[in-house]
Amino acid sequence: MPKIESIDHLTEYRRKLKASRDPKQPTVLVCGGPGCLPLGSEEVAEAFKGALAEKGLDGKVILKTCGCQGLCAKGVKVLIRPEEIAYQKVTTQDVPEIVEQTLVGGAVVDRLVYQDPATGDLCAHKGEVPFYKGQDPMVLRKLDLVDPESLDDYLSVGGYRTLRKVLFSMTPDEVIDQVERSGLRGRGGGGFPTGRKWRICREEEGAVKFIICNGDEGDPGAFMDRAVMEGDPHAVIEGMIVGAYAIGASQGYIYVRHEYPLAVKRLRLAIDQAREFGFLGNNILRSKFSFDLKISQGAGAFVCGEETALMASIEGFIGEPSPRPPYPAQAGLFGLPTIINNVETWANVPEIINLGPEWYAAQGTEASKGTKVFSLVGAVNNTGLVEVPMGTTLRQIIFDLGGGLHNGHPFKAVQTGGPSGGCIPEQFLELPVDYDSLQQVGSIMGSGGMIVMDNTSCMVDVARYFIGFLHAESCGKCTPCREGLTQLKYLYEEITNGRGEMEHLTLMEDLCQAMASASICGLGQSAVNPVRSTLKYFRHEYEAHIKDKKCPALVCRPLLKYTIDPETCTGCLACVRECPVGAISGVKKEAQEIDQEICIKCGLCYETCQFDAVVRE
Amino acid sequence: MPFQKLADQVKAPTIEEVGIYINGIFVRAPQEFTVLQAARANGFEIPTLCYHRDLPSEGHCRLCVVEIGEAPRTRLVNSCTYPVEKGLKVQTHSDKVMQARRIVLELLMARAPAAELIKELAAEHGIHETRFHIDDPQERCILCGLCVRTCKEIVGVSAISMANRTPEKQVATPFKEASEACIGCGSCAFICPTNVIPYTEKDGVRTIWGRNFELQACKVCGNYIEPKAQLEHWAQLTGDPVETFFVCRDCR
Numbered sequence: 001m002p003k004i005e006s007i008d009h010l011t012e013y014r015r016k017l018k019a020s021r022d023p024k025q026p027t028v029l030v031c032g033g034p035g036c037l038p039l040g041s042e043e044v045a046e047a048f049k050g051a052l053a054e055k056g057l058d059g060k061v062i063l064k065t066c067g068c069q070g071l072c073a074k075g076v077k078v079l080i081r082p083e084e085i086a087y088q089k090v091t092t093q094d095v096p097e098i099v100e101q102t103l104v105g106g107a108v109v110d111r112l113v114y115q116d117p118a119t120g121d122l123c124a125h126k127g128e129v130p131f132y133k134g135q136d137p138m139v140l141r142k143l144d145l146v147d148p149e150s151l152d153d154y155l156s157v158g159g160y161r162t163l164r165k166v167l168f169s170m171t172p173d174e175v176i177d178q179v180e181r182s183g184l185r186g187r188g189g190g191g192f193p194t195g196r197k198w199r200i201c202r203e204e205e206g207a208v209k210f211i212i213c214n215g216d217e218g219d220p221g222a223f224m225d226r227a228v229m230e231g232d233p234h235a236v237i238e239g240m241i242v243g244a245y246a247i248g249a250s251q252g253y254i255y256v257r258h259e260y261p262l263a264v265k266r267l268r269l270a271i272d273q274a275r276e277f278g279f280l281g282n283n284i285l286r287s288k289f290s291f292d293l294k295i296s297q298g299a300g301a302f303v304c305g306e307e308t309a310l311m312a313s314i315e316g317f318i319g320e321p322s323p324r325p326p327y328p329a330q331a332g333l334f335g336l337p338t339i340i341n342n343v344e345t346w347a348n349v350p351e352i353i354n355l356g357p358e359w360y361a362a363q364g365t366e367a368s369k370g371t372k373v374f375s376l377v378g379a380v381n382n383t384g385l386v387e388v389p390m391g392t393t394l395r396q397i398i399f400d401l402g403g404g405l406h407n408g409h410p411f412k413a414v415q416t417g418g419p420s421g422g423c424i425p426e427q428f429l430e431l432p433v434d435y436d437s438l439q440q441v442g443s444i445m446g447s448g449g450m451i452v453m454d455n456t457s458c459m460v461d462v463a464r465y466f467i468g469f470l471h472a473e474s475c476g477k478c479t480p481c482r483e484g485l486t487q488l489k490y491l492y493e494e495i496t497n498g499r500g501e502m503e504h505l506t507l508m509e510d511l512c513q514a515m516a517s518a519s520i521c522g523l524g525q526s527a528v529n530p531v532r533s534t535l536k537y538f539r540h541e542y543e544a545h546i547k548d549k550k551c552p553a554l555v556c557r558p559l560l561k562y563t564i565d566p567e568t569c570t571g572c573l574a575c576v577r578e579c580p581v582g583a584i585s586g587v588k589k590e591a592q593e594i595d596q597e598i599c600i601k602c603g604l605c606y607e608t609c610q611f612d613a614v615v616r617e
Numbered sequence: 618m619p620f621q622k623l624a625d626q627v628k629a630p631t632i633e634e635v636g637i638y639i640n641g642i643f644v645r646a647p648q649e650f651t652v653l654q655a656a657r658a659n660g661f662e663i664p665t666l667c668y669h670r671d672l673p674s675e676g677h678c679r680l681c682v683v684e685i686g687e688a689p690r691t692r693l694v695n696s697c698t699y700p701v702e703k704g705l706k707v708q709t710h711s712d713k714v715m716q717a718r719r720i721v722l723e724l725l726m727a728r729a730p731a732a733e734l735i736k737e738l739a740a741e742h743g744i745h746e747t748r749f750h751i752d753d754p755q756e757r758c759i760l761c762g763l764c765v766r767t768c769k770e771i772v773g774v775s776a777i778s779m780a781n782r783t784p785e786k787q788v789a790t791p792f793k794e795a796s797e798a799c800i801g802c803g804s805c806a807f808i809c810p811t812n813v814i815p816y817t818e819k820d821g822v823r824t825i826w827g828r829n830f831e832l833q834a835c836k837v838c839g840n841y842i843e844p845k846a847q848l849e850h851w852a853q854l855t856g857d858p859v860e861t862f863f864v865c866r867d868c869r
Contacts, residue, residue: 301782318779323676323698476760476779476786479679480717483724483749485783490750507748514720517693517713518679 004278006286007164017156026061026103027081028052029144030090033068033231034223035384036075037262040091041065044076047095052103054096061103064153067143067231068223071131072384074114079126079144086126087112117381117403134401136363137387138371139347143231148266151273154234160279162350166242167287175246175353176202182357183369184349188214188305188342189417189446189522191368191435197339201247201329204337211244211252211291212333212340214310215267218257218302219418220469222449224373225343227385229256229263232347233270237293239346241279242353244291247339252291255310257298267295302473306521307332307340309475320477321521342447344373364390368434372445378414378452379406391432394424398452409454413537417446419466420526422533423459442533444526458555459538460545464492466530474523481524484515488531496556500546508535554616560601561617566591568613575605575614637705646701653681653696661709664718664738666725666810667761668697672770677762679721680738684708693717715742723747725759732757732811757813760786764805764814774798774850777805777826788814790826801830801844837868 004010030036030045045065052058069077074088080102087098087109094112101107114123116130123129137143146153154160166175180195201209213236217225229236240252254271256264271293274280282290296314298304304319311333313319332338348370352360361369368390374397377383381403388397394414398404405411413423416433422443424431431437435445453462471485488511491504512528519525535542544552551559564575564584571589583599586592591613594605606614634645637652639661646655651674656663666678674697682693685707693713708714722739727749729735739745762779765788769775776799780789790796801823806814816825823830823844830844842848842865852859 303782320779323695325700471783474783476781476783477675477677479677479721479724479759482760482783482786483728484720486752487724487727487749503748510720514717514724518682518717518721520676520679520695 003276004285007168010160010164010285014155017152021156024082028061028063028103029066029069029079029081030064031067031069031075031077031079031144032065032148033070033072033075033077033143033385034226035068035072036077039075041076043092044078044090044095047092048078048099051096051099055099055104057099057103064147066146067148068140068227068385069144070135070140070385071114071129071382073382084126085124086114086129086132088114130403131382131384131386131401134392134396135387136371136389138351139228139235139344139373140231140385140387142235143227146232148231148233149269151234151270151277154232158354159234159350160238162354163238163241163279164285166245166353167285167289170353172202172246172248175242178353178357179246179349180357182352182360183364183367184345184352184360185368185435186341187344187348187372187447189444191445194341194345197329197341198243198247200327201337201339204330206337208251208336209247209249210333210336210338211240211247211249212307212310212314212338213240213252213254213346214305214307214340214342215254215256215260215263216298216305216310217260217343217447218305218473219447219449221377221451222375222418222447224375224385224448226260226263228343228347228373229260230266233263233266234274235347235350236267236343237270237274237280239349240293241284241291242349243339243341243346245289247337249339250291252293253296253314253333254293255296255298255304255314257300257304259300264295264297271295301475302469303475303521303523306523308521310340311338318475320475321523323520344448365432365434367436372433372448374433374448374450376402376450376452378450379409379454379456380404380452381406388433390434393430393432395429397433397450398429402452405452405454409456411452412455412457413453413459413462415443415451415453415462415466415530416449417444417526417529418449419469420444420523420529421446421449422529423453423462423537424533425537442536443529456553456555458551458553459534459541460492460496460551461553461555463530463534464489464496467492467527470523470527474527478518478520478524480515481519481521481527484511484519484524485527487511495542495545496551497558498545498549500542502543502546504546505535505539505542550617557601557603560603561596562594562599562601562603562606563615563617564592564594564605565613565615568611570611570613572611574608574610578604578608580604635701635703635705637701637703637707639707640709648701650701651697652683652685652694652699652701652705652707655701656683656696656707656709663696663709664741665697666734666738666759667763669763669766669808672763672766674698675762675766677760678725680718682714682717682721684711684714718742719744723749727751729756729759729811730754732759732813734810735759757811758788759811760788761810762788763808763810764788767804767808772800772802772804773854774800776800795828796826799826799828800846800850801825801828802847802850833863835865835868836863838865840865840867842866 030041032041048063076090078087078090101109108124114129176198184194185191280292301319303309304313306321309319309321328338364370371387371389373387386401415421415423428441467488471489474481474485476482494500512532515524516528544550569591576584583595584592606616633648636645644659663681665681676695676698681696683696684691725735726747730751768777776796806816821832832841833845848862
């Protein structure tokens with residue numbers, strides 16, 4: 001790869017690259033995203049390689065492993081360009097058929113395309129699949145287009161065009177001005193206007209400033225940032241260089257959790273490529289601007305996603321948040337002005353500058369512009385990554401894109417914003433998803449987790465789980481968060497074990513009040529959301545646990561009771577054989593009985609009985 | 618944070634004063650003061666646990682919270698770290714503040730039921746027992762971090778630190794083993810507001826943090842001065858031979 005010596009050199013290189021590529025050349029893109037990789041995308045790609053060679057197509061057909069294609073529920077995904085035929089659930093056995101039918105014969109393999117469950121129609125092309133139809137991706141746009149390990153691929157789709165524009169035709173103030181006008185708000189959860197933050201930092205005195213990319217995505221079930229870092233690392237890097245130029249930083253860090261080894265590997269490769277090419281280092285593209293990037297790996301603490309804790313971690317101290325002010329933009333990393341933005345925020349920057357702030361601001365709502373990536377998971381049919389304009393309703397995301405709930409179960413709640421988000425009930429399904437609307441119903445945007453729950457979820461148990469998670473991850477620095485979460489965890493254990501009292505709910509509300517107002521950082525302040533939202537919208541479930549000692553969703557084991565209906569029981573003794581503690585007794589061919597003293601409520605008898613004689617309540 | 622201090626030094630020191638309102642009363646305070654300093658200098662009492670004037674404030678205990686801003690946009694901040702700024706409106710005893718302080722005290726009572734200081738402070742706030750679950754009735758540590766900060770900032774050896782997160786949070790030596798860095802000075806035990814750091818002295822040996830330190834006897838009167846390790850630390854700091862410190866303060 002050559003070092004770019006001038007702008008003309010870059011133009012020339014890009015021109016040659018474009019000339020050498022035929023957009024009509026058949027391309028097989030195997031999804032290598034977080035969902036498909038464990039399902040065997042590497043093996044599928046290998047099978048394609050063999051099958052293409054067998055047919056003498058190697059060289060004629062391009063084979064790539066790309067980033068996440070979104071519809072993780074249907075992995076391994078394979079996209080055939082230029083027709084954009086989207087195959088799903090592809091295994092190595094399907095590969096010869098795809099090569100034979102589609103790449104040689106030009107036909108579609110019907111059994112491997114998405115079938116609309118509502119109409120029964122086959123959706124062969126990506127654009128016809130309802131999951132993709134409602135999306136308008138900006139951040140994820142290049143994920144099923146480029147090979148994340150190839151800088152040439154990124155350049156061929158217009159990569160580093162923004163960098164060139166910024167370095168040679170814009171002043172730092174103009175860059176900040178454009179970001180401000182775009183209305184971009186931090187995608188990590190806080191939703192602070194990005195441009196304003198940059199301006200504060202730009203105006204801070206000091207020769208040395210830092211840029212940080214927060215890639216410490218730790219929410220259970222969230223993988224937006226991972227998909228972007230793994231699938232389009234150069235977009236993050238380009239965004240960071242632009243940001244560095246805007247505020248006058250010369251050094252940057254990408255903080256990635258070490259549980260994301262592939263993201264680390266790809267980012268490292270991308271940084272090396274960018275440096276070799278002259279996009280990073282001294283005098284970038286022969287301009288007067290110098291900037292370089294380092295990767296810093298997190299050691300597995302959720303709280304290090306909090307900006308001040310993250311910076312303490314980079315400095316080598318314990319990952320504990322510190323009180324603000326001073327804000328990072330004034331005194332951040334090593335006490336120097338620092339801009340810290342989330343992966344998705346950085347990935348938005350190149351396109352904003354490239355296509356203009358007006359274009360960006362045209363999408364979204366009044367106070368939340370652009371698009372947002374969500375990881376749609378839980379009891380929904382089409383789990384995966386979606387990117388929709390801000391203001392899209394929950395119903396559109398869950399039912400139109402997500403294809404509704406598993407097995408047609410009724411919808412119960414959706415939790416947005418990761419473990420410290422609130423659980424939003426059915427009555428708010430028409431809610432437009434943006435920063436402020438979510439806050440109004442007691443939840444948060446967070447970094448974009450979206451967990452859908454059906455009627456098999458017990459909301460008390462759900463809150464118990466998230467409080468347990470947050471308790472384990474709270475750094476323990478400040479009293480309200482440390483002791484508050486400890487007490488909340490205890491209270492949830494009491495309630496779900498049948499020892500709850502109505503006074504416990506008052507205690508919970510008091511704790512929430514103190515934690516939300518007096519904790520140092522966002523973890524403690526927002527940890528109350530799952531508690532408050534479930535107390536508000538699902539209070540009857542708490543009351544059932546406490547007053548009736550019953551779990552309406554039949555989830556909390558200590559509150560369940562198994563009995564045998566003497567009318568239905570045939571006395572086959574199947575349950576007696578399964579019961580691990582010998583709690584079931586009776587005469588053969590006659591009704592059996594469960595000794596409640598011995599029963600451990602494991603539910604094996606309930607699952608074993610073929611006559612539905614075991615009653616669970 | 619040493620880097621912070623470096624960055625601070627770059628800026629020229631100022632003696633400018635700013636005016637703020639505490640409980641509606643206008644007061645002046647030097648610009649570099651925190652809200653707590655400004656309040657105390659003007660006779661407004663704010664309770665604290667983890668604050669010490671000779672140590673950097675980190676805002677652990679959250680007892681010193683005050684309400685700032687104007688309704689309806691007010692929020693709680695810890696006064697020990699929040700800097701005064703022109704026209705800032707501070708409430709030291711508003712309903713919101715008192716509610717948070719009471720819960721904090723109740724929580725600390727549940728955490729450290731044997732800590733006398735907490736009982737006294739709670740009683741001052743009208744709390745005589747906690748509604749929360751007590752795990753260990755003998756516990757006294759409130760995790761204020763004064764010991765850790767003293768060891769780092771005053772003694773300069775960082776032999777102890779906060780270890781683990783919320784479920785197992787504690788003050789400990791590295792890997793809970795006898796620490797090589799400890800000089801046995803006992804400053805941590807001295808600063809502890811709830812007397813939770815145990816140490817013993819017997820037959821010229823001080824035992825603290827799982828290590829025995831031989832005490833140096835005064836060359837003149839024969840009374841024990843300090844652990845040898847501490848005197849060696851002093852010698853290292855000053856560049857004087859260690860024997861310089863073998864005479865106690867009374868005999869010098």
